[in-house]
Amino acid sequence: MGGGRRVSSARATAAEWQDADIEATARIQRDWDQPAVFRVADSEPALADALQARGYADHTQTMMMSCAISALTDRQVPPVTSFALWPPLAIQRDLWTEQGIGAARQTIMARVNLPKAALLGRIRDRAAAVGFVAVADSIAVLHALEVLPAMRRQGLASWTVREAAFWAQKHGASTMLLAVTAENAGAIALYHGLGFSQIASYRYFQQP
Numbered sequence: 001m002g003g004g005r006r007v008s009s010a011r012a013t014a015a016e017w018q019d020a021d022i023e024a025t026a027r028i029q030r031d032w033d034q035p036a037v038f039r040v041a042d043s044e045p046a047l048a049d050a051l052q053a054r055g056y057a058d059h060t061q062t063m064m065m066s067c068a069i070s071a072l073t074d075r076q077v078p079p080v081t082s083f084a085l086w087p088p089l090a091i092q093r094d095l096w097t098e099q100g101i102g103a104a105r106q107t108i109m110a111r112v113n114l115p116k117a118a119l120l121g122r123i124r125d126r127a128a129a130v131g132f133v134a135v136a137d138s139i140a141v142l143h144a145l146e147v148l149p150a151m152r153r154q155g156l157a158s159w160t161v162r163e164a165a166f167w168a169q170k171h172g173a174s175t176m177l178l179a180v181t182a183e184n185a186g187a188i189a190l191y192h193g194l195g196f197s198q199i200a201s202y203r204y205f206q207q208p
Helices: 019-031 046-054 090-099 103-111 158-169 185-194
Strands: 035-041 064-066 082-084 116-123 125-137 139-147 175-181 195-207
Touching: 019 035, 019 046, 035 046, 035 185, 046 195, 064 185, 082 158, 090 103, 090 116, 090 125, 103 125, 103 139, 116 158, 125 158, 139 158, 158 175, 175 185
Parallel strands: 139 175
Antiparallel strands: 035 195, 064 175, 064 195, 082 116, 116 125, 125 139
């Protein structure tokens, strides 16, 4: 619990699901003392309809975005602006916690058994941005990118994403992926400006 819906939700792994599978899956989640939550791609309207018929409400759309690593490594990050390291420093953990990414979600990141790094961004002589990146084969995934509100709109988020790309490139990645809620217009504008484009989307369905 507390790790977020992305890690506790269920999703269909085949197109041949049955109505009974929905209740069976929900029962397993409840047996784990977790709410029944399903992650449904926007390309799965039949599953979305079946869940809504059972009283599940859909939540904010999440967009999956992709960008070539080469498009993010076309300019060098200024010195002492951003760093990629593991394990995260205490200040990185504090920044995540301040922005609502608590111990449970940080534990999920620590459990990732892949090349990974915690990102640290600095501006005005202080730590002000934090993020997480991991690589599987040729794909890097950026997660939990946060910038202190008072330090936003000064380019630090862009440099931190680029730092993640340079690190990922060294670990064999050629593509970076991320997830962002469709209502987060500021983040979407940032990612579009860096060269990201939407490749998929999904919603969570949960009973009230």
